[in-house]
Amino acid sequence: MSERIPTLDIxxxxxxxxxxxxxxxVAELGAAYRQWGFAGIRNHGIPQGAIDAAYDAFRNFFALPEETKRKYHVPGSGGARGYTPFGVETAKDSKHFDLKEFWHIGREIPRDSEYADVMPPNLWPDEVPGFREHGYGLYQALDQLGSRVLAALALHLELPEDYFADKTNSGNSILRPIHYPPITADDIPNVRAGAHEDINLITLLVGASAAGLEVRSQQGEWVPFTSDADTIVVNIGDMLQRLTNHVYPSTTHRVTNPPGEQARKPRYSVPFFLHPNPDFLIDVLPSTITPGNPKRYPEPITAQGYLEERLREIKLK
Incomplete structure:
Protein backbone atom coordinates (compact mmCIF):
# COMPACT_ATOMS: atom_id res chain seq x y z
CA MET A 1 0.00 0.00 0.00
CA SER A 2 1.23 3.48 -0.79
CA GLU A 3 2.78 5.14 2.22
CA ARG A 4 1.41 8.48 1.17
CA ILE A 5 -2.32 7.71 1.31
CA PRO A 6 -3.08 7.17 5.02
CA THR A 7 -4.65 4.06 6.52
CA LEU A 8 -6.41 4.71 9.84
CA ASP A 9 -7.77 2.52 12.63
CA ILE A 10 -11.50 3.32 12.95
CA VAL A 26 -11.39 12.77 13.29
CA ALA A 27 -8.59 15.25 12.57
CA GLU A 28 -6.45 12.66 10.75
CA LEU A 29 -9.37 11.38 8.68
CA GLY A 30 -10.39 14.90 7.70
CA ALA A 31 -6.80 15.75 6.76
CA ALA A 32 -6.50 12.61 4.61
CA TYR A 33 -9.66 13.51 2.73
CA ARG A 34 -8.67 17.14 2.29
CA GLN A 35 -5.42 16.06 0.66
CA TRP A 36 -6.29 12.82 -1.10
CA GLY A 37 -10.05 12.25 -1.11
CA PHE A 38 -9.01 8.68 -0.18
CA ALA A 39 -8.09 6.78 3.00
CA GLY A 40 -7.76 3.19 4.11
CA ILE A 41 -9.90 2.04 7.06
CA ARG A 42 -8.76 -0.93 9.16
CA ASN A 43 -10.29 -2.66 12.20
CA HIS A 44 -13.63 -2.05 10.50
CA GLY A 45 -15.32 -5.01 12.23
CA ILE A 46 -16.61 -6.80 9.11
CA PRO A 47 -15.61 -10.47 9.48
CA GLN A 48 -13.33 -11.77 6.74
CA GLY A 49 -15.56 -14.84 6.49
CA ALA A 50 -18.52 -12.65 5.50
CA ILE A 51 -16.44 -10.92 2.83
CA ASP A 52 -15.12 -14.23 1.47
CA ALA A 53 -18.61 -15.79 1.34
CA ALA A 54 -19.94 -12.82 -0.62
CA TYR A 55 -17.00 -12.91 -3.05
CA ASP A 56 -17.55 -16.65 -3.62
CA ALA A 57 -21.21 -16.04 -4.47
CA PHE A 58 -20.33 -13.19 -6.81
CA ARG A 59 -17.64 -15.23 -8.62
CA ASN A 60 -20.14 -18.07 -9.05
CA PHE A 61 -22.61 -15.70 -10.68
CA PHE A 62 -20.09 -14.27 -13.13
CA ALA A 63 -19.06 -17.81 -14.09
CA LEU A 64 -22.59 -18.53 -15.37
CA PRO A 65 -23.27 -18.70 -19.12
CA GLU A 66 -23.82 -15.33 -20.80
CA GLU A 67 -27.46 -16.10 -21.68
CA THR A 68 -28.19 -16.95 -18.04
CA LYS A 69 -26.66 -13.72 -16.75
CA ARG A 70 -28.56 -11.66 -19.32
CA LYS A 71 -31.86 -12.89 -17.86
CA TYR A 72 -31.14 -10.42 -15.04
CA HIS A 73 -30.39 -7.44 -17.26
CA VAL A 74 -33.15 -4.80 -17.25
CA PRO A 75 -32.84 -2.59 -20.38
CA GLY A 76 -33.62 1.08 -19.79
CA SER A 77 -33.19 0.86 -16.02
CA GLY A 78 -29.81 2.54 -15.92
CA GLY A 79 -28.44 -0.63 -14.36
CA ALA A 80 -30.20 0.22 -11.11
CA ARG A 81 -30.65 -3.44 -10.16
CA GLY A 82 -29.45 -6.76 -11.47
CA TYR A 83 -26.87 -7.37 -14.18
CA THR A 84 -25.05 -4.96 -16.51
CA PRO A 85 -23.23 -6.78 -19.33
CA PHE A 86 -19.63 -6.34 -20.45
CA GLY A 87 -18.90 -3.31 -22.61
CA VAL A 88 -21.70 -0.98 -21.45
CA GLU A 89 -20.35 1.49 -18.87
CA THR A 90 -18.04 4.16 -20.25
CA ALA A 91 -16.17 6.65 -18.08
CA LYS A 92 -17.25 10.26 -18.57
CA ASP A 93 -15.48 11.81 -21.60
CA SER A 94 -13.89 8.45 -22.53
CA LYS A 95 -14.07 7.08 -26.09
CA HIS A 96 -13.81 3.46 -24.97
CA PHE A 97 -16.02 1.32 -22.74
CA ASP A 98 -14.66 -0.21 -19.54
CA LEU A 99 -13.54 -3.85 -19.55
CA LYS A 100 -16.00 -5.07 -16.93
CA GLU A 101 -19.41 -6.55 -16.15
CA PHE A 102 -21.23 -6.01 -12.86
CA TRP A 103 -24.28 -6.55 -10.68
CA HIS A 104 -26.19 -4.03 -8.55
CA ILE A 105 -27.72 -4.74 -5.14
CA GLY A 106 -29.79 -1.88 -3.72
CA ARG A 107 -31.52 -1.12 -0.45
CA GLU A 108 -34.49 -3.29 0.46
CA ILE A 109 -37.40 -0.93 1.16
CA PRO A 110 -41.16 -1.43 1.63
CA ARG A 111 -42.92 -1.24 -1.72
CA ASP A 112 -45.24 1.43 -0.32
CA SER A 113 -42.22 3.64 0.53
CA GLU A 114 -42.18 7.19 -0.79
CA TYR A 115 -38.98 6.22 -2.64
CA ALA A 116 -40.36 3.08 -4.31
CA ASP A 117 -40.64 4.78 -7.71
CA VAL A 118 -36.88 5.44 -7.87
CA MET A 119 -35.64 2.45 -5.82
CA PRO A 120 -36.88 -0.74 -7.52
CA PRO A 121 -36.87 -4.15 -5.85
CA ASN A 122 -33.71 -6.22 -6.02
CA LEU A 123 -33.21 -9.06 -8.45
CA TRP A 124 -31.63 -12.27 -7.14
CA PRO A 125 -30.09 -15.02 -9.31
CA ASP A 126 -31.80 -18.34 -8.59
CA GLU A 127 -28.79 -20.20 -9.97
CA VAL A 128 -26.39 -19.10 -7.17
CA PRO A 129 -27.08 -20.41 -3.64
CA GLY A 130 -26.32 -17.84 -0.93
CA PHE A 131 -26.13 -14.89 -3.33
CA ARG A 132 -28.94 -12.98 -1.61
CA GLU A 133 -27.92 -13.88 1.95
CA HIS A 134 -24.23 -13.06 1.58
CA GLY A 135 -24.67 -10.20 -0.88
CA TYR A 136 -27.21 -8.30 1.19
CA GLY A 137 -25.36 -9.14 4.41
CA LEU A 138 -22.27 -7.39 3.01
CA TYR A 139 -24.47 -4.49 1.85
CA GLN A 140 -25.75 -3.96 5.40
CA ALA A 141 -22.29 -4.24 6.96
CA LEU A 142 -20.81 -1.65 4.60
CA ASP A 143 -23.81 0.63 5.06
CA GLN A 144 -23.19 0.63 8.82
CA LEU A 145 -19.44 1.23 8.40
CA GLY A 146 -20.12 4.06 5.97
CA SER A 147 -22.41 5.70 8.51
CA ARG A 148 -19.57 5.67 11.03
CA VAL A 149 -17.18 7.30 8.56
CA LEU A 150 -19.78 9.98 7.83
CA ALA A 151 -20.25 10.57 11.57
CA ALA A 152 -16.52 11.26 11.90
CA LEU A 153 -16.59 13.57 8.88
CA ALA A 154 -19.57 15.44 10.32
CA LEU A 155 -17.51 16.19 13.42
CA HIS A 156 -14.57 17.29 11.27
CA LEU A 157 -16.95 19.71 9.52
CA GLU A 158 -18.09 20.96 12.97
CA LEU A 159 -21.57 19.53 12.43
CA PRO A 160 -23.50 17.32 14.89
CA GLU A 161 -22.18 13.77 14.85
CA ASP A 162 -25.56 12.46 13.66
CA TYR A 163 -25.89 15.08 10.89
CA PHE A 164 -25.94 12.49 8.09
CA ALA A 165 -28.03 9.86 9.93
CA ASP A 166 -31.51 10.95 8.80
CA LYS A 167 -30.20 11.99 5.39
CA THR A 168 -28.85 8.55 4.43
CA ASN A 169 -31.13 6.11 6.33
CA SER A 170 -33.10 5.45 3.12
CA GLY A 171 -30.27 6.28 0.75
CA ASN A 172 -30.26 4.86 -2.75
CA SER A 173 -26.94 3.13 -1.99
CA ILE A 174 -25.56 0.41 -4.25
CA LEU A 175 -23.32 -2.62 -3.73
CA ARG A 176 -21.59 -3.37 -7.02
CA PRO A 177 -19.78 -6.70 -7.44
CA ILE A 178 -17.52 -6.25 -10.49
CA HIS A 179 -15.83 -8.84 -12.70
CA TYR A 180 -12.96 -7.72 -14.91
CA PRO A 181 -12.43 -10.68 -17.27
CA PRO A 182 -8.98 -11.79 -18.42
CA ILE A 183 -7.53 -9.53 -21.10
CA THR A 184 -6.63 -11.71 -24.07
CA ALA A 185 -5.43 -9.10 -26.58
CA ASP A 186 -2.45 -6.75 -26.30
CA ASP A 187 -2.40 -3.04 -27.14
CA ILE A 188 -6.15 -2.47 -26.77
CA PRO A 189 -7.24 1.12 -26.07
CA ASN A 190 -9.75 0.10 -23.37
CA VAL A 191 -8.84 -0.12 -19.68
CA ARG A 192 -10.58 -2.01 -16.90
CA ALA A 193 -12.01 1.23 -15.49
CA GLY A 194 -11.26 4.57 -17.11
CA ALA A 195 -10.25 7.60 -15.10
CA HIS A 196 -13.35 8.84 -13.25
CA GLU A 197 -14.80 10.26 -10.06
CA ASP A 198 -17.60 8.57 -8.12
CA ILE A 199 -21.10 10.05 -8.09
CA ASN A 200 -22.17 9.41 -4.48
CA LEU A 201 -21.27 10.66 -0.97
CA ILE A 202 -18.56 8.11 -0.15
CA THR A 203 -17.45 4.80 -1.66
CA LEU A 204 -16.24 1.82 0.37
CA LEU A 205 -14.13 -0.70 -1.57
CA VAL A 206 -13.75 -4.09 0.06
CA GLY A 207 -11.09 -6.64 -0.81
CA ALA A 208 -10.19 -6.10 -4.47
CA SER A 209 -8.64 -9.38 -5.64
CA ALA A 210 -5.69 -7.82 -7.48
CA ALA A 211 -3.70 -4.63 -7.86
CA GLY A 212 -4.75 -1.99 -10.36
CA LEU A 213 -6.43 0.86 -8.48
CA GLU A 214 -4.58 4.14 -8.97
CA VAL A 215 -5.39 7.55 -7.47
CA ARG A 216 -4.37 10.85 -9.08
CA SER A 217 -2.59 13.13 -6.63
CA GLN A 218 -3.07 16.89 -6.52
CA GLN A 219 0.22 17.12 -8.42
CA GLY A 220 -1.18 14.93 -11.21
CA GLU A 221 0.80 11.79 -10.35
CA TRP A 222 -0.91 8.38 -10.50
CA VAL A 223 -0.40 6.65 -7.13
CA PRO A 224 -1.12 2.89 -6.78
CA PHE A 225 -3.37 2.10 -3.81
CA THR A 226 -3.88 -1.61 -3.19
CA SER A 227 -5.33 -2.29 0.24
CA ASP A 228 -4.17 -4.93 2.68
CA ALA A 229 -6.58 -7.81 3.27
CA ASP A 230 -8.01 -6.25 6.44
CA THR A 231 -8.36 -2.74 5.01
CA ILE A 232 -11.33 -1.13 3.26
CA VAL A 233 -10.59 1.80 0.94
CA VAL A 234 -13.00 4.70 1.46
CA ASN A 235 -13.09 7.67 -0.91
CA ILE A 236 -15.07 10.87 -1.38
CA GLY A 237 -17.68 11.07 -4.16
CA ASP A 238 -18.95 14.04 -6.15
CA MET A 239 -22.04 14.55 -3.98
CA LEU A 240 -19.94 15.09 -0.85
CA GLN A 241 -17.47 17.24 -2.79
CA ARG A 242 -20.39 19.44 -3.85
CA LEU A 243 -21.95 19.50 -0.37
CA THR A 244 -18.61 20.55 1.18
CA ASN A 245 -17.77 23.13 -1.50
CA HIS A 246 -14.71 21.03 -2.49
CA VAL A 247 -13.28 20.97 1.05
CA TYR A 248 -13.21 17.22 0.43
CA PRO A 249 -12.18 16.54 -3.18
CA SER A 250 -13.71 13.76 -5.23
CA THR A 251 -10.42 12.44 -6.55
CA THR A 252 -9.95 10.99 -10.01
CA HIS A 253 -9.04 7.29 -9.98
CA ARG A 254 -8.84 4.37 -12.40
CA VAL A 255 -8.24 0.62 -12.64
CA THR A 256 -5.33 -0.09 -14.94
CA ASN A 257 -4.66 -3.16 -17.05
CA PRO A 258 -1.92 -5.29 -15.47
CA PRO A 259 1.25 -6.14 -17.40
CA GLY A 260 2.11 -9.43 -19.07
CA GLU A 261 0.62 -12.65 -17.79
CA GLN A 262 -1.19 -10.85 -14.95
CA ALA A 263 -3.54 -9.47 -17.60
CA ARG A 264 -4.67 -13.02 -18.38
CA LYS A 265 -6.17 -13.35 -14.90
CA PRO A 266 -9.62 -12.07 -13.88
CA ARG A 267 -10.03 -9.33 -11.29
CA TYR A 268 -12.94 -8.95 -8.88
CA SER A 269 -13.82 -6.01 -6.66
CA VAL A 270 -16.86 -4.93 -4.66
CA PRO A 271 -17.41 -1.19 -4.12
CA PHE A 272 -20.31 0.10 -2.02
CA PHE A 273 -21.60 3.48 -3.20
CA LEU A 274 -23.23 5.25 -0.26
CA HIS A 275 -25.94 7.69 -1.40
CA PRO A 276 -28.19 10.15 0.40
CA ASN A 277 -31.95 9.73 0.46
CA PRO A 278 -33.31 10.50 -3.04
CA ASP A 279 -35.00 13.74 -1.96
CA PHE A 280 -31.98 15.07 -0.03
CA LEU A 281 -31.15 18.54 -1.32
CA ILE A 282 -27.44 18.87 -2.05
CA ASP A 283 -26.71 22.48 -1.16
CA VAL A 284 -23.30 23.82 -0.14
CA LEU A 285 -22.82 23.76 3.63
CA PRO A 286 -22.59 27.38 4.83
CA SER A 287 -19.60 26.55 7.06
CA THR A 288 -17.54 25.60 3.99
CA ILE A 289 -17.98 28.98 2.30
CA THR A 290 -15.07 31.34 2.99
CA PRO A 291 -13.47 34.35 1.27
CA GLY A 292 -10.85 31.98 -0.14
CA ASN A 293 -13.43 29.34 -1.08
CA PRO A 294 -16.56 31.12 -2.34
CA LYS A 295 -19.72 29.15 -3.01
CA ARG A 296 -19.12 27.07 -6.13
CA TYR A 297 -22.71 25.86 -6.71
CA PRO A 298 -25.35 28.59 -6.54
CA GLU A 299 -28.22 26.19 -7.26
CA PRO A 300 -29.01 23.13 -5.10
CA ILE A 301 -30.04 19.80 -6.65
CA THR A 302 -31.70 16.71 -5.23
CA ALA A 303 -29.63 13.56 -4.86
CA GLN A 304 -31.91 11.73 -7.31
CA GLY A 305 -31.72 14.53 -9.88
CA TYR A 306 -27.93 14.56 -9.64
CA LEU A 307 -27.73 10.77 -9.92
CA GLU A 308 -29.83 10.69 -13.10
CA GLU A 309 -27.77 13.47 -14.64
CA ARG A 310 -24.55 11.55 -14.02
CA LEU A 311 -25.88 8.15 -15.16
CA ARG A 312 -26.60 9.67 -18.55
CA GLU A 313 -23.00 10.90 -18.75
CA ILE A 314 -21.55 7.40 -18.21
CA LYS A 315 -23.97 5.78 -20.68
CA LEU A 316 -25.94 3.77 -18.12
CA LYS A 317 -29.05 5.78 -19.05
Whole structure:
Protein backbone atom coordinates (compact mmCIF):
# COMPACT_ATOMS: atom_id res chain seq x y z
CA MET A 1 0.00 0.00 0.00
CA SER A 2 1.23 3.48 -0.79
CA GLU A 3 2.78 5.14 2.22
CA ARG A 4 1.41 8.48 1.17
CA ILE A 5 -2.32 7.71 1.31
CA PRO A 6 -3.08 7.17 5.02
CA THR A 7 -4.65 4.06 6.52
CA LEU A 8 -6.41 4.71 9.84
CA ASP A 9 -7.77 2.52 12.63
CA ILE A 10 -11.50 3.32 12.95
CA UNK A 11 -11.59 1.56 16.30
CA UNK A 12 -10.07 4.77 17.67
CA UNK A 13 -13.40 6.41 16.77
CA UNK A 14 -15.80 3.59 17.66
CA UNK A 15 -14.12 2.41 20.88
CA UNK A 16 -11.61 5.13 21.77
CA UNK A 17 -9.26 4.78 24.72
CA UNK A 18 -9.76 8.50 25.37
CA UNK A 19 -11.58 11.51 23.98
CA UNK A 20 -8.24 12.75 22.68
CA UNK A 21 -7.87 9.55 20.65
CA UNK A 22 -11.28 10.09 19.07
CA UNK A 23 -10.55 13.72 18.28
CA UNK A 24 -7.20 12.76 16.76
CA UNK A 25 -8.86 10.18 14.51
CA VAL A 26 -11.39 12.77 13.29
CA ALA A 27 -8.59 15.25 12.57
CA GLU A 28 -6.45 12.66 10.75
CA LEU A 29 -9.37 11.38 8.68
CA GLY A 30 -10.39 14.90 7.70
CA ALA A 31 -6.80 15.75 6.76
CA ALA A 32 -6.50 12.61 4.61
CA TYR A 33 -9.66 13.51 2.73
CA ARG A 34 -8.67 17.14 2.29
CA GLN A 35 -5.42 16.06 0.66
CA TRP A 36 -6.29 12.82 -1.10
CA GLY A 37 -10.05 12.25 -1.11
CA PHE A 38 -9.01 8.68 -0.18
CA ALA A 39 -8.09 6.78 3.00
CA GLY A 40 -7.76 3.19 4.11
CA ILE A 41 -9.90 2.04 7.06
CA ARG A 42 -8.76 -0.93 9.16
CA ASN A 43 -10.29 -2.66 12.20
CA HIS A 44 -13.63 -2.05 10.50
CA GLY A 45 -15.32 -5.01 12.23
CA ILE A 46 -16.61 -6.80 9.11
CA PRO A 47 -15.61 -10.47 9.48
CA GLN A 48 -13.33 -11.77 6.74
CA GLY A 49 -15.56 -14.84 6.49
CA ALA A 50 -18.52 -12.65 5.50
CA ILE A 51 -16.44 -10.92 2.83
CA ASP A 52 -15.12 -14.23 1.47
CA ALA A 53 -18.61 -15.79 1.34
CA ALA A 54 -19.94 -12.82 -0.62
CA TYR A 55 -17.00 -12.91 -3.05
CA ASP A 56 -17.55 -16.65 -3.62
CA ALA A 57 -21.21 -16.04 -4.47
CA PHE A 58 -20.33 -13.19 -6.81
CA ARG A 59 -17.64 -15.23 -8.62
CA ASN A 60 -20.14 -18.07 -9.05
CA PHE A 61 -22.61 -15.70 -10.68
CA PHE A 62 -20.09 -14.27 -13.13
CA ALA A 63 -19.06 -17.81 -14.09
CA LEU A 64 -22.59 -18.53 -15.37
CA PRO A 65 -23.27 -18.70 -19.12
CA GLU A 66 -23.82 -15.33 -20.80
CA GLU A 67 -27.46 -16.10 -21.68
CA THR A 68 -28.19 -16.95 -18.04
CA LYS A 69 -26.66 -13.72 -16.75
CA ARG A 70 -28.56 -11.66 -19.32
CA LYS A 71 -31.86 -12.89 -17.86
CA TYR A 72 -31.14 -10.42 -15.04
CA HIS A 73 -30.39 -7.44 -17.26
CA VAL A 74 -33.15 -4.80 -17.25
CA PRO A 75 -32.84 -2.59 -20.38
CA GLY A 76 -33.62 1.08 -19.79
CA SER A 77 -33.19 0.86 -16.02
CA GLY A 78 -29.81 2.54 -15.92
CA GLY A 79 -28.44 -0.63 -14.36
CA ALA A 80 -30.20 0.22 -11.11
CA ARG A 81 -30.65 -3.44 -10.16
CA GLY A 82 -29.45 -6.76 -11.47
CA TYR A 83 -26.87 -7.37 -14.18
CA THR A 84 -25.05 -4.96 -16.51
CA PRO A 85 -23.23 -6.78 -19.33
CA PHE A 86 -19.63 -6.34 -20.45
CA GLY A 87 -18.90 -3.31 -22.61
CA VAL A 88 -21.70 -0.98 -21.45
CA GLU A 89 -20.35 1.49 -18.87
CA THR A 90 -18.04 4.16 -20.25
CA ALA A 91 -16.17 6.65 -18.08
CA LYS A 92 -17.25 10.26 -18.57
CA ASP A 93 -15.48 11.81 -21.60
CA SER A 94 -13.89 8.45 -22.53
CA LYS A 95 -14.07 7.08 -26.09
CA HIS A 96 -13.81 3.46 -24.97
CA PHE A 97 -16.02 1.32 -22.74
CA ASP A 98 -14.66 -0.21 -19.54
CA LEU A 99 -13.54 -3.85 -19.55
CA LYS A 100 -16.00 -5.07 -16.93
CA GLU A 101 -19.41 -6.55 -16.15
CA PHE A 102 -21.23 -6.01 -12.86
CA TRP A 103 -24.28 -6.55 -10.68
CA HIS A 104 -26.19 -4.03 -8.55
CA ILE A 105 -27.72 -4.74 -5.14
CA GLY A 106 -29.79 -1.88 -3.72
CA ARG A 107 -31.52 -1.12 -0.45
CA GLU A 108 -34.49 -3.29 0.46
CA ILE A 109 -37.40 -0.93 1.16
CA PRO A 110 -41.16 -1.43 1.63
CA ARG A 111 -42.92 -1.24 -1.72
CA ASP A 112 -45.24 1.43 -0.32
CA SER A 113 -42.22 3.64 0.53
CA GLU A 114 -42.18 7.19 -0.79
CA TYR A 115 -38.98 6.22 -2.64
CA ALA A 116 -40.36 3.08 -4.31
CA ASP A 117 -40.64 4.78 -7.71
CA VAL A 118 -36.88 5.44 -7.87
CA MET A 119 -35.64 2.45 -5.82
CA PRO A 120 -36.88 -0.74 -7.52
CA PRO A 121 -36.87 -4.15 -5.85
CA ASN A 122 -33.71 -6.22 -6.02
CA LEU A 123 -33.21 -9.06 -8.45
CA TRP A 124 -31.63 -12.27 -7.14
CA PRO A 125 -30.09 -15.02 -9.31
CA ASP A 126 -31.80 -18.34 -8.59
CA GLU A 127 -28.79 -20.20 -9.97
CA VAL A 128 -26.39 -19.10 -7.17
CA PRO A 129 -27.08 -20.41 -3.64
CA GLY A 130 -26.32 -17.84 -0.93
CA PHE A 131 -26.13 -14.89 -3.33
CA ARG A 132 -28.94 -12.98 -1.61
CA GLU A 133 -27.92 -13.88 1.95
CA HIS A 134 -24.23 -13.06 1.58
CA GLY A 135 -24.67 -10.20 -0.88
CA TYR A 136 -27.21 -8.30 1.19
CA GLY A 137 -25.36 -9.14 4.41
CA LEU A 138 -22.27 -7.39 3.01
CA TYR A 139 -24.47 -4.49 1.85
CA GLN A 140 -25.75 -3.96 5.40
CA ALA A 141 -22.29 -4.24 6.96
CA LEU A 142 -20.81 -1.65 4.60
CA ASP A 143 -23.81 0.63 5.06
CA GLN A 144 -23.19 0.63 8.82
CA LEU A 145 -19.44 1.23 8.40
CA GLY A 146 -20.12 4.06 5.97
CA SER A 147 -22.41 5.70 8.51
CA ARG A 148 -19.57 5.67 11.03
CA VAL A 149 -17.18 7.30 8.56
CA LEU A 150 -19.78 9.98 7.83
CA ALA A 151 -20.25 10.57 11.57
CA ALA A 152 -16.52 11.26 11.90
CA LEU A 153 -16.59 13.57 8.88
CA ALA A 154 -19.57 15.44 10.32
CA LEU A 155 -17.51 16.19 13.42
CA HIS A 156 -14.57 17.29 11.27
CA LEU A 157 -16.95 19.71 9.52
CA GLU A 158 -18.09 20.96 12.97
CA LEU A 159 -21.57 19.53 12.43
CA PRO A 160 -23.50 17.32 14.89
CA GLU A 161 -22.18 13.77 14.85
CA ASP A 162 -25.56 12.46 13.66
CA TYR A 163 -25.89 15.08 10.89
CA PHE A 164 -25.94 12.49 8.09
CA ALA A 165 -28.03 9.86 9.93
CA ASP A 166 -31.51 10.95 8.80
CA LYS A 167 -30.20 11.99 5.39
CA THR A 168 -28.85 8.55 4.43
CA ASN A 169 -31.13 6.11 6.33
CA SER A 170 -33.10 5.45 3.12
CA GLY A 171 -30.27 6.28 0.75
CA ASN A 172 -30.26 4.86 -2.75
CA SER A 173 -26.94 3.13 -1.99
CA ILE A 174 -25.56 0.41 -4.25
CA LEU A 175 -23.32 -2.62 -3.73
CA ARG A 176 -21.59 -3.37 -7.02
CA PRO A 177 -19.78 -6.70 -7.44
CA ILE A 178 -17.52 -6.25 -10.49
CA HIS A 179 -15.83 -8.84 -12.70
CA TYR A 180 -12.96 -7.72 -14.91
CA PRO A 181 -12.43 -10.68 -17.27
CA PRO A 182 -8.98 -11.79 -18.42
CA ILE A 183 -7.53 -9.53 -21.10
CA THR A 184 -6.63 -11.71 -24.07
CA ALA A 185 -5.43 -9.10 -26.58
CA ASP A 186 -2.45 -6.75 -26.30
CA ASP A 187 -2.40 -3.04 -27.14
CA ILE A 188 -6.15 -2.47 -26.77
CA PRO A 189 -7.24 1.12 -26.07
CA ASN A 190 -9.75 0.10 -23.37
CA VAL A 191 -8.84 -0.12 -19.68
CA ARG A 192 -10.58 -2.01 -16.90
CA ALA A 193 -12.01 1.23 -15.49
CA GLY A 194 -11.26 4.57 -17.11
CA ALA A 195 -10.25 7.60 -15.10
CA HIS A 196 -13.35 8.84 -13.25
CA GLU A 197 -14.80 10.26 -10.06
CA ASP A 198 -17.60 8.57 -8.12
CA ILE A 199 -21.10 10.05 -8.09
CA ASN A 200 -22.17 9.41 -4.48
CA LEU A 201 -21.27 10.66 -0.97
CA ILE A 202 -18.56 8.11 -0.15
CA THR A 203 -17.45 4.80 -1.66
CA LEU A 204 -16.24 1.82 0.37
CA LEU A 205 -14.13 -0.70 -1.57
CA VAL A 206 -13.75 -4.09 0.06
CA GLY A 207 -11.09 -6.64 -0.81
CA ALA A 208 -10.19 -6.10 -4.47
CA SER A 209 -8.64 -9.38 -5.64
CA ALA A 210 -5.69 -7.82 -7.48
CA ALA A 211 -3.70 -4.63 -7.86
CA GLY A 212 -4.75 -1.99 -10.36
CA LEU A 213 -6.43 0.86 -8.48
CA GLU A 214 -4.58 4.14 -8.97
CA VAL A 215 -5.39 7.55 -7.47
CA ARG A 216 -4.37 10.85 -9.08
CA SER A 217 -2.59 13.13 -6.63
CA GLN A 218 -3.07 16.89 -6.52
CA GLN A 219 0.22 17.12 -8.42
CA GLY A 220 -1.18 14.93 -11.21
CA GLU A 221 0.80 11.79 -10.35
CA TRP A 222 -0.91 8.38 -10.50
CA VAL A 223 -0.40 6.65 -7.13
CA PRO A 224 -1.12 2.89 -6.78
CA PHE A 225 -3.37 2.10 -3.81
CA THR A 226 -3.88 -1.61 -3.19
CA SER A 227 -5.33 -2.29 0.24
CA ASP A 228 -4.17 -4.93 2.68
CA ALA A 229 -6.58 -7.81 3.27
CA ASP A 230 -8.01 -6.25 6.44
CA THR A 231 -8.36 -2.74 5.01
CA ILE A 232 -11.33 -1.13 3.26
CA VAL A 233 -10.59 1.80 0.94
CA VAL A 234 -13.00 4.70 1.46
CA ASN A 235 -13.09 7.67 -0.91
CA ILE A 236 -15.07 10.87 -1.38
CA GLY A 237 -17.68 11.07 -4.16
CA ASP A 238 -18.95 14.04 -6.15
CA MET A 239 -22.04 14.55 -3.98
CA LEU A 240 -19.94 15.09 -0.85
CA GLN A 241 -17.47 17.24 -2.79
CA ARG A 242 -20.39 19.44 -3.85
CA LEU A 243 -21.95 19.50 -0.37
CA THR A 244 -18.61 20.55 1.18
CA ASN A 245 -17.77 23.13 -1.50
CA HIS A 246 -14.71 21.03 -2.49
CA VAL A 247 -13.28 20.97 1.05
CA TYR A 248 -13.21 17.22 0.43
CA PRO A 249 -12.18 16.54 -3.18
CA SER A 250 -13.71 13.76 -5.23
CA THR A 251 -10.42 12.44 -6.55
CA THR A 252 -9.95 10.99 -10.01
CA HIS A 253 -9.04 7.29 -9.98
CA ARG A 254 -8.84 4.37 -12.40
CA VAL A 255 -8.24 0.62 -12.64
CA THR A 256 -5.33 -0.09 -14.94
CA ASN A 257 -4.66 -3.16 -17.05
CA PRO A 258 -1.92 -5.29 -15.47
CA PRO A 259 1.25 -6.14 -17.40
CA GLY A 260 2.11 -9.43 -19.07
CA GLU A 261 0.62 -12.65 -17.79
CA GLN A 262 -1.19 -10.85 -14.95
CA ALA A 263 -3.54 -9.47 -17.60
CA ARG A 264 -4.67 -13.02 -18.38
CA LYS A 265 -6.17 -13.35 -14.90
CA PRO A 266 -9.62 -12.07 -13.88
CA ARG A 267 -10.03 -9.33 -11.29
CA TYR A 268 -12.94 -8.95 -8.88
CA SER A 269 -13.82 -6.01 -6.66
CA VAL A 270 -16.86 -4.93 -4.66
CA PRO A 271 -17.41 -1.19 -4.12
CA PHE A 272 -20.31 0.10 -2.02
CA PHE A 273 -21.60 3.48 -3.20
CA LEU A 274 -23.23 5.25 -0.26
CA HIS A 275 -25.94 7.69 -1.40
CA PRO A 276 -28.19 10.15 0.40
CA ASN A 277 -31.95 9.73 0.46
CA PRO A 278 -33.31 10.50 -3.04
CA ASP A 279 -35.00 13.74 -1.96
CA PHE A 280 -31.98 15.07 -0.03
CA LEU A 281 -31.15 18.54 -1.32
CA ILE A 282 -27.44 18.87 -2.05
CA ASP A 283 -26.71 22.48 -1.16
CA VAL A 284 -23.30 23.82 -0.14
CA LEU A 285 -22.82 23.76 3.63
CA PRO A 286 -22.59 27.38 4.83
CA SER A 287 -19.60 26.55 7.06
CA THR A 288 -17.54 25.60 3.99
CA ILE A 289 -17.98 28.98 2.30
CA THR A 290 -15.07 31.34 2.99
CA PRO A 291 -13.47 34.35 1.27
CA GLY A 292 -10.85 31.98 -0.14
CA ASN A 293 -13.43 29.34 -1.08
CA PRO A 294 -16.56 31.12 -2.34
CA LYS A 295 -19.72 29.15 -3.01
CA ARG A 296 -19.12 27.07 -6.13
CA TYR A 297 -22.71 25.86 -6.71
CA PRO A 298 -25.35 28.59 -6.54
CA GLU A 299 -28.22 26.19 -7.26
CA PRO A 300 -29.01 23.13 -5.10
CA ILE A 301 -30.04 19.80 -6.65
CA THR A 302 -31.70 16.71 -5.23
CA ALA A 303 -29.63 13.56 -4.86
CA GLN A 304 -31.91 11.73 -7.31
CA GLY A 305 -31.72 14.53 -9.88
CA TYR A 306 -27.93 14.56 -9.64
CA LEU A 307 -27.73 10.77 -9.92
CA GLU A 308 -29.83 10.69 -13.10
CA GLU A 309 -27.77 13.47 -14.64
CA ARG A 310 -24.55 11.55 -14.02
CA LEU A 311 -25.88 8.15 -15.16
CA ARG A 312 -26.60 9.67 -18.55
CA GLU A 313 -23.00 10.90 -18.75
CA ILE A 314 -21.55 7.40 -18.21
CA LYS A 315 -23.97 5.78 -20.68
CA LEU A 316 -25.94 3.77 -18.12
CA LYS A 317 -29.05 5.78 -19.05
Missing amino acids: NRFINPSSSNDREAF
